Amino acid sequence: MRDSTDTVIAIDGVAKQYKRDGRSTTALRDVSLSVSSGEFVTVVGPSGCGKTTLLRLVSGLESPTDGDITVAGKPVQGPDPNRGTVFQEYHLFPWLTVRENVAFGLVEQGVPAAERQERVQELLYVIGLSDFADAYPKELSGGMKQRVGLARALAVDPDILLLDEPFGSVDMQTRRQLQRELLEIWRGTDKTVLFVTHDIEEAVALSDRIVIMSGTPGRVRATVSVAESRPRNRSAQWFVDQVETLFERIESHA
Ligand SMILES: Nc1ncnc2c1ncn2[C@@H]1O[C@H](COP(=O)(O)OP(=O)(O)O)[C@@H](O)[C@H]1O
Numbered sequence: 001m002r003d004s005t006d007t008v009i010a011i012d013g014v015a016k017q018y019k020r021d022g023r024s025t026t027a028l029r030d031v032s033l034s035v036s037s038g039e040f041v042t043v044v045g046p047s048g049c050g051k052t053t054l055l056r057l058v059s060g061l062e063s064p065t066d067g068d069i070t071v072a073g074k075p076v077q078g079p080d081p082n083r084g085t086v087f088q089e090y091h092l093f094p095w096l097t098v099r100e101n102v103a104f105g106l107v108e109q110g111v112p113a114a115e116r117q118e119r120v121q122e123l124l125y126v127i128g129l130s131d132f133a134d135a136y137p138k139e140l141s142g143g144m145k146q147r148v149g150l151a152r153a154l155a156v157d158p159d160i161l162l163l164d165e166p167f168g169s170v171d172m173q174t175r176r177q178l179q180r181e182l183l184e185i186w187r188g189t190d191k192t193v194l195f196v197t198h199d200i201e202e203a204v205a206l207s208d209r210i211v212i213m214s215g216t217p218g219r220v221r222a223t224v225s226v227a228e229s230r231p232r233n234r235s236a237q238w239f240v241d242q243v244e245t246l247f248e249r250i251e252s253h254a
């Protein structure tokens, strides 16, 4: 059993208000959530309920208007490569090749060239883009860019992965494959994962816990544990039932 001393991500009473053109939007209100070491937690909820905002706060790209966020016991004060982040819009460096994008964090950390090359090669293989090592982002499809974003975050072997709909623009088959790869990486490395998706099936397939949010303002409505062992059979009755139950709960709070 895990206890509170295992907590890696602690989100406590967090609110986020955006001000733009004199208008203010409350994206999150009184959100509390903790994620234990090695846990895979997924946040689901309708578009606009504040999922991306929550992840940006944990990554340190934004600060909360109210409340506290700590990671490994320390207040989040800005981005940190130990919190590998993959966003919906991938944010690749357009002037760098695929290989250079994936190597970016390793260069920053001063990892020697030979070791860097080996690591990048391995990751490109895992994401199925070995043949595109020298391509530039503009030559890639949306799904390929997302895979490069994932590889770039993984390259520095972060303890924590923050993933915002990382498989949103890949086809169904690639999506399943990447989900399997992610699970393997997670199981093999003991990483703590905070994952955002609006795909309930994806949430049930991957997670230890599913956090249901509703908008607006975004709040946590319920948390559901999924104890079944992985890999999970999507045609099993429990799986189908779980997806349906979650769907109904989300609908009723939308
Ligand atoms: N930079 C921003 N400035 C103003 N409003 C924002 C900004 N980012 C998000 N919002 C608003 O905050 C709410 C939550 O957005 P977001 O976190 O992107 O939700 P989700 O990822 O669940 O779709 C929405 O109403 C959105 O319009």
Ligand SMILES: [Mg+2]
Binding pocket: 051, 052, 053, 088
């Ligand atoms: Mg979003």
